[in-house]
Amino acid sequence: MTHLIEDGWDARFVQEQVGHDYASTTAIYTCVSSDFRTRTLRRALDATMEAALRPARRA
Template sequence: MQGEYGYDVSFVQLQLGHEHAATTSLYTPAAPDYRARELDRVLTATLSRSNASLAGSPHPKEPR
């Protein structure tokens, strides 16, 4: 799983020497606008797939 800035959470866990991922999560909170940006990303991808389906074209890849 990747964190908000592209870092693999298991890599961060290893670098910090944490035995459990739950401990690492205490030090890797999401940015305040993370939910809004993620919702926008998902809605954009969903609308894109829906529009492609209505137009009869193949499904585009989901943006990252």
């Protein structure tokens, strides 16, 4: 199931496919690579910084 997460499948979809009632159960069996974690964090931080530095729109 880890490969599905790393390939971009929605976590809820993966949870349903393996038959878990709770996302926390799926998380126990999911161990993404450190490279995947780094890329995901980097994308989130880049998007946050871009939004924070974007000039505010005037109404």
